[in-house]
Amino acid sequence: MEFSTLIRERKSIRGYLPKPVPRQVIEEIIEVARWAPSSMNTQPWHVHAVTGEVLDRIRKGNTDNMLAGVPPKRDFPMSEAYAGVHRKRQVDIAIQLFEAMGIARDDKERRTDWVMRGFRQFDAPVSLVLTYDKYLEPAAISQFDLGAFSHAIVLAAWERGLGCVINGQGIMQSSVVRAQAGIPDDQNIMICIAMGYPDEQFVANSVKSVRESATDLVRYVGFDD
Numbered sequence: 118m119e120f121s122t123l124i125r126e127r128k129s130i131r132g133y134l135p136k137p138v139p140r141q142v143i144e145e146i147i148e149v150a151r152w153a154p155s156s157m158n159t160q161p162w163h164v165h166a167v168t169g170e171v172l173d174r175i176r177k178g179n180t181d182n183m184l185a186g187v188p189p190k191r192d193f194p195m196s197e198a199y200a201g202v203h204r205k206r207q208v209d210i211a212i213q214l215f216e217a218m219g220i221a222r223d224d225k226e227r228r229t230d231w232v233m234r235g236f237r238q239f240d241a242p243v244s245l246v247l248t249y250d251k252y253l254e255p256a257a258i259s260q261f262d263l264g265a266f267s268h269a270i271v272l273a274a275w276e277r278g279l280g281c282v283i284n285g286q287g288i289m290q291s292s293v294v295r296a297q298a299g300i301p302d303d304q305n306i307m308i309c310i311a312m313g314y315p316d317e318q319f320v321a322n323s324v325k326s327v328r329e330s331a332t333d334l335v336r337y338v339g340f341d342d
């Protein structure tokens with residue numbers, strides 16, 4: 118697939134077929150994604166590819182903790198209190214998803230169900246948990262590197278007919294993920310990527326998020342035209 122088409126066509130997938138992803142396909146994806154750039158070529162990423170019973174135990178642990186009111190805990194300091202235009206975009210994508218799913222504003226039950234789906238990583242057959250070495254904290258540059266790596270993963274997956282959603286929800290109870298996936302104590306969990314074959318019948322998969330126009334996000338300095 119042509120690169121410009123690939124990058125424009127990819128979208129987050131939140132409904133999957135119950136079809137396993139062969140390990141060999143994941144290996145191919147990682148083989149491609151490892152060419153992502155990183156600060157001083159440090160390549161500070163680790164991938165823990167999780168499936169089967171282990172992933173099911175992570176889903177259950179996350180769900181049980183969230184229902185029991187255990188506060189989400191990430192491995193690094195962060196603020197999710199978006200404001201201004203960021204908050205607006207956050208709300209807009211939620212509206213797009215809820216409208217597609219036919220979930221009304223006041224339908225608390227279905228809204229909760231949707232959130233719980235997120236904590237189960239949308240029942241994807243595979244989750245790639247991305248980590249970096251703890252000693253790197255404060256790790257803004259390494260986190261940036263893992264972002265570049267993540268994008269490479271989701272594009273390489275899309276090229277192979279696989280859908281993904283990069284998601285924070287799946288690792289919000291990071292101690293559950295750490296314990297079940299056997300993630301070493303000297304690594305911080307950054308993010309996870311749910312992956313699988315898209316369920317074309319799942320309506321939220323038809324949602325195409327929007328972007329600001331390029332002219333609104335860039336200024337050109339020193340150009341003649």
Ligand SMILES: Cc1cc2nc3c(=O)[nH]c(=O)nc-3n(C[C@H](O)[C@H](O)[C@H](O)COP(=O)(O)O)c2cc1C
Binds near residue numbers: 127129130235283285
């Ligand atoms: C760091 C990061 C965390 C995300 N966390 C979640 C999440 O927890 N749940 C979810 O449904 N989507 C999550 N997403 C997906 C975004 O909502 C999505 O990328 C964005 O709305 C743009 O849509 P697109 O991926 O379809 O282009 C996350 C994406 C990124 C990059």
